[in-house]
Amino acid sequence: MADLQDELHTTPEVGELDDLPDPFDAYTLVSDPDAAPLERAHAILAAHPVADGYSGLPWALRHLPWYDLEDGESAVDTDVPRLREGHVGALLWSLHLPEGLAADRAVGATLEQLDLVRSVIGAHPDGLRLARSAGQVIDARNCGRVAVLLGPAAAAAVDDSVSILRVLHSLGLRVLTLTGTSWASEAGLTRFGEEVVREMNRLGVLADLSGASEATIRRVLALSKAPAMCTRSAARALRPHPANLPDELLAELGAAKGLCLVPLTAEQTGPTVRDVADHLDHVREVAGPQCVGLSGTYDSGAAHPQDLADASCYPRLIAELLRRGWSEPDVALIAWGNVQRVLRTADFTAKAAQQRREPSTARIADLDG
Amino acid sequence: MTSVDEARELLREFPVVDGHNDLPWALREQVRYDLDARDIAASQSAHLHTDLPRLREGGVGAQYWSVYVRADLPDAVPATLEQIDCVRQLIARYPTDLRGALTAADMEEARAEGRIASLMGAEGGHSIANSLGTLRGLYGLGVRYMTLTHNDNVAWADSATDTPAVGGLSAFGREVVREMNRLGMLVDLSHVAATTMRDALGATSAPVIFSHSSSRAVCDHPRNIPDDVLERLPGNGGVAMVTFVPKFVLQAAVDWTARADDNMRAHGFHHLDTTAEAMKVHRAFEERDPRPVATVSTVADHLDHMREVAGVDHLGIGGDYDGTAFTPDGLNDVSGYPNLIAELLDRGWSKSDLAKLTWRNAVRVLGAAEDVARDLQATRAPSRATIESLDG
Numbered sequence: 001m002a003d004l005q006d007e008l009h010t011t012p013e014v015g016e017l018d019d020l021p022d023p024f025d026a027y028t029l030v031s032d033p034d035a036a037p038l039e040r041a042h043a044i045l046a047a048h049p050v051a052d053g054y055s056g057l058p059w060a061l062r063h064l065p066w067y068d069l070e071d072g073e074s075a076v077d078t079d080v081p082r083l084r085e086g087h088v089g090a091l092l093w094s095l096h097l098p099e100g101l102a103a104d105r106a107v108g109a110t111l112e113q114l115d116l117v118r119s120v121i122g123a124h125p126d127g128l129r130l131a132r133s134a135g136q137v138i139d140a141r142n143c144g145r146v147a148v149l150l151g152p153a154a155a156a157a158v159d160d161s162v163s164i165l166r167v168l169h170s171l172g173l174r175v176l177t178l179t180g181t182s183w184a185s186e187a188g189l190t191r192f193g194e195e196v197v198r199e200m201n202r203l204g205v206l207a208d209l210s211g212a213s214e215a216t217i218r219r220v221l222a223l224s225k226a227p228a229m230c231t232r233s234a235a236r237a238l239r240p241h242p243a244n245l246p247d248e249l250l251a252e253l254g255a256a257k258g259l260c261l262v263p264l265t266a267e268q269t270g271p272t273v274r275d276v277a278d279h280l281d282h283v284r285e286v287a288g289p290q291c292v293g294l295s296g297t298y299d300s301g302a303a304h305p306q307d308l309a310d311a312s313c314y315p316r317l318i319a320e321l322l323r324r325g326w327s328e329p330d331v332a333l334i335a336w337g338n339v340q341r342v343l344r345t346a347d348f349t350a351k352a353a354q355q356r357r358e359p360s361t362a363r364i365a366d367l368d369g
Numbered sequence: 370m371t372s373v374d375e376a377r378e379l380l381r382e383f384p385v386v387d388g389h390n391d392l393p394w395a396l397r398e399q400v401r402y403d404l405d406a407r408d409i410a411a412s413q414s415a416h417l418h419t420d421l422p423r424l425r426e427g428g429v430g431a432q433y434w435s436v437y438v439r440a441d442l443p444d445a446v447p448a449t450l451e452q453i454d455c456v457r458q459l460i461a462r463y464p465t466d467l468r469g470a471l472t473a474a475d476m477e478e479a480r481a482e483g484r485i486a487s488l489m490g491a492e493g494g495h496s497i498a499n500s501l502g503t504l505r506g507l508y509g510l511g512v513r514y515m516t517l518t519h520n521d522n523v524a525w526a527d528s529a530t531d532t533p534a535v536g537g538l539s540a541f542g543r544e545v546v547r548e549m550n551r552l553g554m555l556v557d558l559s560h561v562a563a564t565t566m567r568d569a570l571g572a573t574s575a576p577v578i579f580s581h582s583s584s585r586a587v588c589d590h591p592r593n594i595p596d597d598v599l600e601r602l603p604g605n606g607g608v609a610m611v612t613f614v615p616k617f618v619l620q621a622a623v624d625w626t627a628r629a630d631d632n633m634r635a636h637g638f639h640h641l642d643t644t645a646e647a648m649k650v651h652r653a654f655e656e657r658d659p660r661p662v663a664t665v666s667t668v669a670d671h672l673d674h675m676r677e678v679a680g681v682d683h684l685g686i687g688g689d690y691d692g693t694a695f696t697p698d699g700l701n702d703v704s705g706y707p708n709l710i711a712e713l714l715d716r717g718w719s720k721s722d723l724a725k726l727t728w729r730n731a732v733r734v735l736g737a738a739e740d741v742a743r744d745l746q747a748t749r750a751p752s753r754a755t756i757e758s759l760d761g
Contacts, residue, residue, distance in 0.1 A: 105498075
């Protein structure tokens with residue numbers, strides 16, 4: 001038996017269990033390979049819906065005097081009928097605040113956004129359900145509801161305080177964008193910024209690195225115990241937009257098992273469905289099929305590619321990918337599986353970290369002087 | 370059996386619900402929330418009025434921890450959230466002594482378990498920055514009362530200790546009260562002007578509280594409650610929680626405080642400054658002009674009068690520990706409540722009256738606010754009013 005000892009067991013990655021089969025090893029086809037691509041897209045998405053990484057809906061609803069998402073709402077790009085048509089199973093609702101809102105109002109404005117989100121979800125109980133964890137996303141889906149996850153919020157929303165980060169997390173915040181503060185700037189993370197990332201790991205708040213500086217991205221990828229994500233980044237090799245990632249960073253994000261959610265915007269990805277598909281091809285190739293996802297970016301004020309005007313249009317994009325020869329498992333990953341993996345890993349990491357770490361009491365004045 | 374022994378026995382069954390304790394702010398100011406540096410499981414009598422052994426000794430069964438922040442901060446909301454986090458850390462850290470509580474039922478469960486129900490109250494409308502969304506956020510985080518103002522006016526309500534501006538509550542102020550009713554957050558009328566008290570009693574559909582205020586007829590200080598307002602409590606169902614702060618309850622202390630504040634200002638300090646230098650100036654003054662001392666009996670005088678005017682079903686206790694520099698003799702810290710109960714026993718208060726004073730009234734009022742909220746939520750959506758839309 002001694003030979004069995006020759007190879008030491010490697011520690012399994014967080015979230016992966018030793019003896020459980022990878023569900024995608026045993027992927028069961030759900031579409032007819034000979035059917036038309038659009039028909040196949042619908043069939044695949046019915047089983048593996050879209051987890052959309054960025055929706056600007058809360059801010060868009062904020063100033064509408066009256067709206068009904070359940071019956072359909074033409075004033076916005078997103079409503080329950082179109083989410084159903086587009087096979088959207090989960091949405092990240094952005095709590096980003098408009099540019100120029102005074103920093104010392106950011107916390108209050110974020111609380112107001114959270115309040116609005118809760119009242120919107122409460123007003124649409126047949127369509128929407130608030131989800132705080134990967135498990136609750138699945139629960140919502142099993143109940144036929146679209147799961148709504150809260151975030152990303154801008155780093156300014158925590159006002160340089162790990163206490164406020166904890167409070168916002170208790171209200172449901174799951175994603176924080178690490179840019180635009182003294183502790184996550186062009187120069188990268190400060191010591192306090194690193195402590196914020198550790199506390200995010202302890203709570204299960206994901207780091208969003210879209211728009212973050214290269215230095216911040218690299219430091220977070222090295223430091224974070226949970227995978228990081230870019231909620232709105234495409235390939236800079238194809239389109240030079242500041243939030244798009246150069247190949248080098250895409251490869252590093254892939255190596256860290258992070259997630260690049262490609263936005264469906266004319267500005268970042270291009271004016272046609274084919275342009276978006278080009279980005280998805282490229283990111284998949286550089287970062288890997290497990291590290292790419294979709295970010296509708298609807299209701300954020302951005303212009304969308306032709307034929308991808310609202311939340312109902314995902315099947316067209318998936319059909320284009322199938323035409324390009326994407327396999328069904330890869331389509332299932334890009335739509336749903338990858339986001340689920342990242343959420344689940346973050347939940348798992350948080351549980352582990354809570355055994356090990358007390359809530360942080362770090363103060364920016366002590367660490368960054 | 371002495372009266373104090375009898376009081377302790379009584380408190381074992383019906384412990385004190387205290388309406389206001391500023392431990393979180395003291396932890397912020399003294400050690401910047403470093404809970405290791407002020408471990409309240411051990412005696413902190415050198416630094417604080419409050420720690421767990423003394424809360425136990427005092428027969429405290431429920432505490433509204435104040436998540437007060439100073440009104441002169443540029444934005445009070447972030448600081449309020451930090452205060453809330455502090456209370457949560459305390460509850461998580463001392464699970465055998467403290468139990469987080471959001472409802473009257475939680476308070477009863479905590480009593481049955483022998484733990485101290487820990488609730489939160491926000492002290493001053495500045496903590497919501499003129500936003501009903503933020504008010505709902507605080508409710509969602511567990512805040513169960515809000516004092517409408519602190520020492521300064523807010524844009525929609527006059528404070529007792531500021532120059533009248535609105536003349537009570539503005540239209541938005543009344544909407545704040547209605548939204549608090551809808552949520553089930555108690556409207557706290559300590560600190561507000563008498564005009565605001567009367568407006569709020571007119572606007573509210575739920576019982577109100579005074580988390581820490583005494584009687585103005587006994588001691589004429591603006592922080593106390595006038596008789597015409599106390600008389601309205603039976604109709605409203607609310608509770609006035611008597612406070613111990615000497616400079617509000619003892620006329621000689623009121624006058625002395627005015628002299629002491631003048632002295633601080635003459636030396637260029639804010640009158641509430643508690644830095645070492647300011648305290649040095651203050652101590653020098655105190656040597657020249659000794660501080661009048663309030664006693665248990667001073668507080669009992671207030672309760673006797675308030676019972677006469679409002680009735681025994683509308684009384685409670687709000688010590689304001691760690692929110693005041695001085696405390697009465699015999700009520701020096703949170704271990705002192707049995708002395709007050711003993712004094713009232715000696716004055717002929719019945720056990721059932723004392724059970725109402727310490728426990729039953731305060732629990733009833735929170736439950737009543739929950740009932741009103743349940744009714745209102747069936748018919749009313751969250752208010753989308755803004756201060757601009759209502760007050761112009």
